Amino acid sequence: MNQDAKPMIVTCGLPYANGMAHLGHMRTYVPADIYVRSQRKQGREVVFICGSDTHGTPVVVNAEKEGITPKELVTIYHKHFSEIFARMGVHFDAYGTTDDEENHVRTTDIVQKLIDGGYVYSKNIDIAYCPSCDRFLPDRYVEGTCPHCGVIARGDECDQGCKKPLFPGELIDPRCAVCKNPAEYRSQEHYFFKLSEFDGFLKDYLDTLRGTDNAVNYAKGWVTQGLEDWCITRNMDWGVKFPGADGLVVYVWVDAPIGYIAFTEEWAKANNDSWEKFWKAESKGTIDTQDSEIVHFIGGDIVYHHCIFWPAMLKGSGYSLPTDVVASGMVKIEDKKFSKSRGYVVWVGEDYLDQGFHPDLLRYYLSSYTSHTKELNFGWDMLQEKINSELVAVLGNLFYRSLLFASKNFGEIPNGTVEPEILKKIKQTTADAIDALKEYEFKKYSDTVMELASFANSYFQSHEPWALIKTDKEKCGEVVYNCLQLVKALAVLFEPVTPGKMQEAWIQLGLSGNVADVLYDEALVPLVPGAKLGTPEILFTKLEDDKISEMDEIAKRRVHLAMKEAGLVPDEEKLIEESKKGKKENKSEKGGKAPKCACAAGEKMDAENKTENVENVENETEILPEITIDDFFKAQIKVGKIISAEIIEKSTKLYKIMVDVGEPEPRQIVSGIRAYYEANELVDKTVCVIVNLKPAKLCGVQSQGMILAADDGSGKVSLLMPDQELEPGSDVC
8 A cells, every 4th residue: 555645535426316327427437447446556545436316306306207206216226326337347435325314414514514604695586386286396397498598498507508507596488397387486585505705715726626627627617707606405305404494405416415425434434444534634725735635537517516516615614625526528329419318328237238248348448439538429330340459359369369379388377587678668558557547548548558468469479489389499488478477467457447357367367366456566577487377268259240230220229219209200100101191192183293302402413414404303293212210310410500602603593502510611512592592691590401411513513411491392492490509510310
């Protein structure tokens, strides 16, 4: 144990105990687990803490939908998350719930200290009330229009628009989220935390806060805009009772982070240790001089709470402050915005672990796909490619070929000494890997260690032990010994990322104990010649096409079902019935004109001469052949904003339009809507664009997409536009 290092507590944002674990959760918890394992390999004393967030309106709303009590609901999902974390190799030293007695006691203590310090006051405010349901509507029980950006928002946050936290009484045109009827505002006494008084403290604090830039800089931006006092009470029965106020509980973002302290207390009681050494550490006024390190791993959507609200609460009540806040980037599924309601989700249990995938494969993908702060895209084919080309072809190949050759030809660790070049390479790789995690660069850590595996493969290949064994077995033994030393070093270095598989490799090397318990320094300790080897086995097997196709099909069915339930895909039986009806009507019309579709970029073109075909084509009206949902999803449609529109002189119908679709450069699109819109009318319009259409030249002008429009067949054409402002590049799904 490193006696000179400060005691460290590492926490993860608490998952709501009201739904199943998904890939987005793992984006935070797996890197945090890797970090903790790495710190322990450096001899640090680290306690890893998390728990289920059991209070707040999301839990109560879901419990009402299920027809059970909030307590019953959170018991189910607390157990679920505990099991998923264990299966994924994420091992917390304490995993509690915010409904534990320790959290009720600790929350009451901190709130009372804030009251006694003059940081809490009461005032009457307007609270949304639903006459139909006969109750006040806190947070997600109420919906309305955001007063800042004008989009539809929930009561506690503008989750679809500007992302600003919202306070009771702010929503415009409130309505009940349960019965959907209009709500009204009624005056009621509530309690506020004087966040505005911590403005100066927070500015200084954020200048010293470590972690990721996306957390620190985002928080600084909020402080610069000015801070408003927070309402910290809600009209609910489920939660921690507010001291001295009947019928009110503390806001979930008060008691949830306090859970970090309460869970540390639970760990301390179980281990006869001190929680105060983390949360009541000595300090000379700055986090750099604080005698403990407190590291929070969170999702990027809860930076405000952890970098502003939480440290202000801790400061006001006399507790230690977070030293590092590490925020992960968002997650996409198959290039689509993560959305449970739209079906773009991967459930860790049923979609991954229950399908027989090893947890270490996902751990490696999450850590090595991209930088921790950037957007992570998940697709089954991308997982397959990364695992097969890296874990299988590089790391797994090295382990198996080295151990198998040694076992067959020597039966034990052969005689040898570690070459100076290899010692130097292992030492430098270890230093670089540790430095990467100081900056919370998990991809850099994985890439650095994988480069050592590539080096080891090259060493094995260039020394040709299969040929050397026939001419000089002693020299061959030296080569194999060095290969096995590299395998040992890689097992130590890769253990934080792929702990289960590295333990298997450790056993195959004939080494005792748990590789998770050994320090990084062990990577440089020479193997003992003559020591018995274990049985060599393949660690990583290829992800086969059939399995990936199966998973793709499961994902597509989920999206289709979600869209159908949302009314975005018509019922198949009704569609067939309407199709048959349409065909009968069309036959009776005998030669009516087919309605035109203005979704195409412009007029029909002669492919070879690149000239306009301005003739109207008249056909007997027919229902087009049915397509599958897979056919539909071949078109990638994004929201775009028109920057400019120019007349194409060679044409009577075409515009050259520049559209921002969220890419580094705007798209140039040729569109045949000149007869329906003036050029200046188009500028700044938000439109829908097919962005994966094969480029084509129209009247000699390159077109890189298609702007969607509707044509009713009578000469009336209208662009298809979202009914509210969306960012360019937003997916249309």
